[in-house]
Amino acid sequence: MTAASGRTGRPPLTEERKAEIRLEIAQAAVDLFVGQGVAATTGEQIGRAVGVSARTVWRYFPSKESCVRPLFEAGIEQIAATxxxxxxxxxxxxVLVRAVPADSRLVTGPDRATLGALVRLTRDEPGLRAVWLQTYDEAEPAFARALAERAGVPADELAPTVQAAMFNAALRAAIEHYAWRIEGESADATTAEAELTATLRSALALVAAGLA
Known part of the structure; x- marks a missing residue:
C-alpha cells in the first residue's frame, strides 16, 4: 500500500496576491511607458521590472497597453460608495473631494505627475486610449447603481443612467483637462494636487448645476 500522493510545488496564489501582482505589473508598465514610450516597451521589460517572466505578464494581461487597467480602475468602487x-x-x-484624502489617489493609482504623463500618452497611443475609455465605460453602470440606490429607484431607470453618464464624463474630462494643462510644467506635488482638486471641483459643480 502506497501513501497517497500530495500536491507538490508552490501553493496556489491567493486572490489578494494576484491583485498585488497585477498592480505591480501595472505600475512597472506605467513607469516604462512614461520613461521610454509605449512602442519601445516590451513584455519582457515589464516582467523584469517586477521580477516575473513575460509569460506571467501575459497571463494577467492580453497586451502591454492593457497592463495599466488596474491603475485606471483604482478607486471606482470607492467613488461609487461616496x-x-x-x-x-x-x-x-x-462630498467627493473631501471623502477621499489627498494622498489616496482619487481616480488612479500613480502619483499626480505620473498620472498626468500617463493620461497625456492616451492622446497619441490608440491602445492606451482604448483602455482608458473602456475603463470609464465599464465604470458608468457602477455609478448608475450607486445613484439609483441613493435615490431608492431601480438602477435601470433613465434618471440615474443619465446622471451617471454626466458624472462619469465630468470625471474623465476633468482629469484630461488637468493632464493637458500641466504638460511641460514642473509644479511641486502640493501645487499639482491643488490643481487636480480644483479641476475636479469645477467639473462636478457643473454636473450638479445641470444644463440650465
Whole structure:
C-alpha cells in the first residue's frame, strides 16, 4: 500500500496576491511607458521590472497597453460608495473631494505627475486610449447603481443612467483637462494636487448645476 500522493510545488496564489501582482505589473508598465514610450516597451521589460517572466505578464494581461487597467480602475468602487453616501443639500464636489484624502489617489493609482504623463500618452497611443475609455465605460453602470440606490429607484431607470453618464464624463474630462494643462510644467506635488482638486471641483459643480 502506497501513501497517497500530495500536491507538490508552490501553493496556489491567493486572490489578494494576484491583485498585488497585477498592480505591480501595472505600475512597472506605467513607469516604462512614461520613461521610454509605449512602442519601445516590451513584455519582457515589464516582467523584469517586477521580477516575473513575460509569460506571467501575459497571463494577467492580453497586451502591454492593457497592463495599466488596474491603475485606471483604482478607486471606482470607492467613488461609487461616496455617491451612495451623498446626502441631499451637500454639494457633490465637496462630498467627493473631501471623502477621499489627498494622498489616496482619487481616480488612479500613480502619483499626480505620473498620472498626468500617463493620461497625456492616451492622446497619441490608440491602445492606451482604448483602455482608458473602456475603463470609464465599464465604470458608468457602477455609478448608475450607486445613484439609483441613493435615490431608492431601480438602477435601470433613465434618471440615474443619465446622471451617471454626466458624472462619469465630468470625471474623465476633468482629469484630461488637468493632464493637458500641466504638460511641460514642473509644479511641486502640493501645487499639482491643488490643481487636480480644483479641476475636479469645477467639473462636478457643473454636473450638479445641470444644463440650465
Amino acid at each position: 455617491l451612495r453616501a451623498w446626502r441631499p443639500g451637500r454639494p457633490l464636489e465637496d
